[in-house]
Amino acid sequence: EVELTESGGGLVQPGGSLRLSCEASGFTFSYYWMSWVRQAPGKGLEWVANIKRDGSERYYVDSVKGRFTISRDNANNSLYLQMSSLRVEDTAVYYCTRELHDWGQGTLVTVSS
Amino acid sequence: DIVMTQSPLSLPVTLGQPASISCRSSQSLVYSDGNTYLDWFQQRPGQSPRRLIYKVSNRDSGVPDRISGSGSGTDFTLKISRVEAEDVGIYYCMQGTYWPYSFGQGTKLEIK
Numbered sequence: 001e002v003e004l005t006e007s008g009g010g011l012v013q014p015g016g017s018l019r020l021s022c023e024a025s026g027f028t029f030s031y032y033w034m035s036w037v038r039q040a041p042g043k044g045l046e047w048v049a050n051i052k053r054d055g056s057e058r059y060y061v062d063s064v065k066g067r068f069t070i071s072r073d074n075a076n077n078s079l080y081l082q083m084s085s086l087r088v089e090d091t092a093v094y095y096c097t098r099e100l101h102d103w104g105q106g107t108l109v110t111v112s113s
Numbered sequence: 114d115i116v117m118t119q120s121p122l123s124l125p126v127t128l129g130q131p132a133s134i135s136c137r138s139s140q141s142l143v144y145s146d147g148n149t150y151l152d153w154f155q156q157r158p159g160q161s162p163r164r165l166i167y168k169v170s171n172r173d174s175g176v177p178d179r180i181s182g183s184g185s186g187t188d189f190t191l192k193i194s195r196v197e198a199e200d201v202g203i204y205y206c207m208q209g210t211y212w213p214y215s216f217g218q219g220t221k222l223e224i225k
Contacts, residue, residue: 047214103161
């Protein structure tokens, strides 16, 4: 059974940094593209970033380019999202997904002073 | 960037009746490989999203056959032939043809 477990969310001040992690199990992690998708409170879904199986290609939504970095560790079946220069508008539940087919339960990031 | 526009945004439906959601993209979603990367997702209250349909009309495993997707180019439709209580939630279309990927605003389906 595919399982995706996000962690690392929390309260951070504007301008701060946070690193999200996603632990994957139940499938061969290195075979799949992985994504982060976020959802602001009471709002719709927003795709954030994708990373190729071997990490050689990464794509981002314009609003996070230069501030967020998606990465992965295939040896440890883990996906990451390093977030810096955080803004109030980055407040959201962040979901880890396997090719948008399987989703974790999400981790809440709150950016507030 | 591609803009995805859904309608209606609110959809009250009587149990057992059909439902239809429209999704339009700001440009054709046909990729150079001939595929059209248009997916549909369902998000039930308090739950993570779940993909229902990929590449316009392919149902994911476990999705009942009363849910179907169709369309081409820039116009796509999700249909539920007979709405059941478990269908309550928000439905999103998403294009995966161009970077950045983009979702529609969401359509909230409720029971009338």
